[in-house]
Amino acid sequence: MKDIARELGVSVATVSRALSDSPSISRERRQAIQQYAREHNYFPNVIAEQLRHSRRNPSHAIGVIVPELVHYYFSSILDGIESEASARGYHIIVAKSNESYEREVQICEAMLKNKVCGIIVSQAKDTEQYDHFLHLESCGVPLVFYDRICPALNASRVVVDDYMGTMNAVSHLIETGCKRIAFYGAPMNMVIAKNRFNGYRDSLYKHGLELDEGLVRICDNRADAERITPAMMRQANRPDAFFAVNDETAIGILSVVKRLGFSVPDEVSICGFTNGFRATVCDPMLTTVEQRGTQVGKEAADILIGLVEGTLSRDHAEKRIVKTRLVVRGTTRHL
Amino acid sequence: MKDIARELGVSVATVSRALSDSPSISRERRQAIQQYAREHNYFPNVIAEQLRHSRRNPSHAIGVIVPELVHYYFSSILDGIESEASARGYHIIVAKSNESYEREVQICEAMLKNKVCGIIVSQAKDTEQYDHFLHLESCGVPLVFYDRICPALNASRVVVDDYMGTMNAVSHLIETGCKRIAFYGAPMNMVIAKNRFNGYRDSLYKHGLELDEGLVRICDNRADAERITPAMMRQANRPDAFFAVNDETAIGILSVVKRLGFSVPDEVSICGFTNGFRATVCDPMLTTVEQRGTQVGKEAADILIGLVEGTLSRDHAEKRIVKTRLVVRGTTRHL
């Protein structure tokens, strides 16, 4: 700007006003300045702009914290956030917590310093203190949780409809003739785990089936599934179906069940939750609950931007639930 | 700082120096100021710091451009970049090009404005002009390419050893008794496609086998693989093995081959390239070339930071090749 001002024999203030189309600058000057700027491809220094406006205007940087990156669901969410953010003129700063509370705190600190306008976060499994989140809010940085929400905070959030998703999936199993449905869930201290279990339980009740505690296990990964499933299948009163908290676990079950010589889905039905890459790779392909990570990401970004731009009130926690969808494939019977 | 200065009756300059441990401030004052700052948890305004230093010092923001986010290899790379960057005090701004040239240009522009200290990028498939990259370099923003490098630019880059990876994989097929090995590759205008094909060809030659053009196809995704493989398998002189340019394609081949009633790996061997999620989900599990995305990401970040911090010269293009590793599983025979 200084250069432009010098070359055109005007003051920096005039240049500034001309470039921002201020009506108080005469037409000819304005156009001359704009043209000169264009020709010398001038563009404003964001840093300086931000410093100037730091009191009033937030930056356009959204902080995103993910527990891990190499993970289908989180990738989808990141994808959704990126799409929504970039479409609305924001960019994203991504950091992964590695499921570590300490790292999460560090990241929050760093993002605060770097003046993000808000943060979209899924808690680390480790996290049981929330001071860092509170501190952010007290510094005026709005927070939106996704997936793993913070139960102690009444913050804005986006989650999938775990309850109904599971309910529908289990109903589908029952309606296709399954009577003894095993449930492999995540540890119950996670909200999503509880919701999915409730969906399972209520679906059984709705169809007049009883809940057999012997069919319920805490198991949310493939290794564990492969370890515990053989015993499950060898018991006299073995299950004729499995509902797993995620696709990975379902794949573990599938591989064991096949190895033991059961036919899927004729003897054993299996249903997962995610609908990631895995679901169409296994044989038969996996019936699963589509988790719509991209949609979750978009909603989260939408809320955050709403909060930042004042469309949404910061006093009220916006809570959105993304509907799931059952994708029926080869590991369950058709009607 | 102003507040601290006022409260302690000194000038802002003194506060600044005290906080940066300048020896020209008396011990007592320095400690008093530091303590006061700590107690009122003061931390410097990065924006202002950057503005002040904008002439000399680069920011600590690394721009990362990925063609897509929901993709195993790119996720791994992102993971590697994030790890290396955060370990060395940088943060990453992530944007996806959606394989679109125009979007890529926009992103470069935006990142330039946002004063990233450098950019790590894999080109969109679309991209055939390179002005935007040249423009960045001319603005002093160093570039590091990964995966899809820009052949027209002599820029720093990290790629996997496609040639040797393929060579070893095909050798393994031959050594386990395969004689007619089909090759499904990506379009030959991509450098990685060419290298993999060369690895295939040279491995055949090395083992005294002839290259049969009838066994070579352009095919790099599952849908196409499922479409063209039946014909391939029905010809009189059908292949007894497949090498596919990525796991996804290999899975497509596997599903067709199984459906046609061939046994894997007894009648047909299959080898992929990536070693992503899919590889351990299919049945039998996929023999594949491990692409080590995380390592690629780390190397890329390492180069970029080297360039930024001056450890590496900007005049010389740093080119690194990440070694691949053959992971033998169930879709190929063992020795």
Place this chain on the structure above:
DNA sequence: TAAATGAGTGCAATCGTTTGCGTAGCTCGT
């Protein structure tokens, strides 16, 4: 003809830090 109006500019402060330079006050040597 003097005063009021208003369009078009420039000055200077500001955002929060850093830093070159100047200087007050002290000690010390001669």
Place this chain on the structure above:
DNA sequence: ACGAGCTACGCAAACGATTGCACTCATTTA
């Protein structure tokens, strides 16, 4: 007693932009 030298600090400019206010003319109005 006076200048040199040193320590410890403050002043003010700078980074690149924005903006309230004042100012200069030319034009209109009474």
